[in-house]
Amino acid sequence: MITIKSDREIELMKEAGKMVSMTHQYLKKYIKPGITTKELDQLAEQYIYSLGGVPTCKGYEGFPTSLCTSVNDTVVHGIPSDDKLKEGDIITIDMVIGYKGYQGDAAWTYAVGKISDEKKYLMEHTEKALYEGIKMIKPGAHVGDISAAIESYAKKYHLGIVEELCGHGIGREMHEDPEVANYGIRGTGPRLKEGMVICVEPMLNLGTSAIHVLDDNWSVKTNDGKPSAHYEHTVLITKDGYTILTPRLDEEEEC
Numbered sequence: 001m002i003t004i005k006s007d008r009e010i011e012l013m014k015e016a017g018k019m020v021s022m023t024h025q026y027l028k029k030y031i032k033p034g035i036t037t038k039e040l041d042q043l044a045e046q047y048i049y050s051l052g053g054v055p056t057c058k059g060y061e062g063f064p065t066s067l068c069t070s071v072n073d074t075v076v077h078g079i080p081s082d083d084k085l086k087e088g089d090i091i092t093i094d095m096v097i098g099y100k101g102y103q104g105d106a107a108w109t110y111a112v113g114k115i116s117d118e119k120k121y122l123m124e125h126t127e128k129a130l131y132e133g134i135k136m137i138k139p140g141a142h143v144g145d146i147s148a149a150i151e152s153y154a155k156k157y158h159l160g161i162v163e164e165l166c167g168h169g170i171g172r173e174m175h176e177d178p179e180v181a182n183y184g185i186r187g188t189g190p191r192l193k194e195g196m197v198i199c200v201e202p203m204l205n206l207g208t209s210a211i212h213v214l215d216d217n218w219s220v221k222t223n224d225g226k227p228s229a230h231y232e233h234t235v236l237i238t239k240d241g242y243t244i245l246t247p248r249l250d251e252e253e254e255c
């Protein structure tokens, strides 16, 4: 069932989304060679609580930490550890924050120091694929329109699309209907309506799309060992289009 959020629920989801944006922005300055992913997780957790939010991933189906930290060939769901980040790594930080029972969810891939041109290419085009998908959002559009836009963009840039994992509706629960695949056919799937909230989240690989799950039962890695990037926004469907509830707070700086 796809839920339609009331005005009050939308206000709470905006707050949750803002906390996600602020936590990403807060962490950004710590993403440097030498810091461990566990240290990043602890910083995030304290900050989230200081904002009045709850780190929803912690304890979700047994996931142990507040952040998912996925380095290089880890696609998603990397578990923070004592491993130190190194110059040239890329790391995806994915987090879900609950506020008064409503969730916000966003993932960004970050460069650690100076990275290779191929990693820059992967990051740039995965982020652009996310916005190509989001651009399709408006009442009456089909979920498949988002999927098809992401697929065609990823294919144009010869990136491997992770097919086993997808975006999702969000609200009281981190994962609600509908599923938002990163490949698909225009004009298919449920229609979007004003008041729905969905997460769009392409996971793209520099190599092939094949992945496997590690023995920790969480970390998803590429089979060919090549790097993977992941960008995700929580997006509200509005009367005329959409509003991103997890905007990047550093966008001006980066332009």
Ligand code: CO
Residues within 6 Å of the ligand: 105, 167, 168, 199, 201, 232
């Ligand atoms: Co998500």
